[in-house]
Amino acid sequence: MLLLLLACTAPEDSAISELPPEESADIPVDSTPFVVDSGIEDGPTDTVPTHSLLLRHEGFWLLTPLGGPYRAITGELLIQEILDGDEEVPVCSLRYALTGTPETEGCAGCDFSFRVTHYLAEGDPELCQEPDLPGEQEVFGWKEPNLYLNYAESGLWLAWYEATLEDDELSFSWEQTVGLTVEEEE
């Protein structure tokens, strides 16, 4: 009753709805049992994506001066996306030319870190599906066996590529096969 009186005495333009609902029937909390599955009841099965997309990154840094300590890099990065195993016609193919300068604040324990500039030499990134394509500048650090990326220069160093250093050349690569939803043509 007081609630009703309250509603009557409030200014006409006040937001009465900001009081709790008056009727229990309007209880907004759904207290029915949870619907999240608790497991697979029908035994092990394994669904497989209809379409697969191979994401491939390959590249190298040439480090100078020879023998170190290194003060510059030049290099190349190739990115390809291959749909359903069709290596001859990648759906996306990018080639970047790379240059880099030393970065003083590198990753913990890294042998060296570089700020790398990516120059797009070939390809159209719009055709690629991968969300984390290289930005114009990225900071990497090397600690065997990985090349670490300072993600968005946030200080979060993520193992980005497997890498090997041999004779002042750092070779790196990454591959992952994922599913892709493709709109089928009718």
Next chain:
Amino acid sequence: MIFLLLACVSEEPVDSDTPAPAPELPLPDLDGIDLPTAVQEALSLAVGLSLGSPWSGNVTSLTTLAREGCPDFYVGSPPDVDMEAELSWADTCRTSGGLFFDGYLGWDHSLSLEGDPAEAAGQTVEATRRLGGNGSIGDDNGLFVGFDGEGEEAIYQVTAPGYSHWTWSSLVQGTVEGSNATPLTGGWRSDLYLYSIGGDAEHLEVRGNAYFPELRIQDRFDSVAMDLVLDGALGATSETCTLEPAGWIGLRDEQAFWYDLVFMPLNDDGYIDDPYTSCDGCGQLFLRGVEAPVDLGTVCVDLSSIFAELAPPDPEDFVYTLHQTEAP
């Protein structure tokens, strides 16, 4: 009253087809309930129901439990799912070790930083993340994560020497379960929106509902609902009420009785009734939907400690890339 009237006329001839009146529902009481503490617990629980719970449950479970092909990852959304996502997993599979992945979850994130926190101009950090779908990861002993619904979260931080300011918002509309997703046994379901400001100010807004299938506040209440704005002493002006929130907090007991503690009005119009407009740290308690007794009196509660519990998530925790999903 209706029951009494029916009792009075019961000596009259009664049509045998007339159903007997339902027994009068006894009204509950609050004996043994420390309501101020219950309200504090309700608010404290509510601010913990952010997207960070199911997000970290998904990331932790995938990082530590995924195996080659179980589950399958997708760029974009999985097929036959009405959902926007940059990355996702979808599968119905079981690993040789007995772990299962069932359903699908999709997510995306953003993170950007500008400036230097050591310089006077400071550093600005913005991060967002979204998670949606209906997926569960677990083994025969239970769930590591189960999430059915959608949520989004954002933070904005400015840091400079001697200065800090942040805003944090989260909206989860869904059900969360699993040991990697929530410390609350049995999980929770909510449609809660949280918004808070910290650093150089103390401000909190909470709107929505939450249900706990196993947790009981004061061994009695299984749900909370609220629509409130609360300001703390930090950064407050002389006109700011820091003793109580504007809005209300509701607690539902297991018999579905809602107790609503109504504080000051949420808007500037206010209410004519004095109990609502005074900034005194007290609210009026009502039993919702029951004509009498409606007004259960005044309850005073100190909610200021909630600001010590508000800490925005680490921006780094918003990041989950394909490079981090590789199976061991």
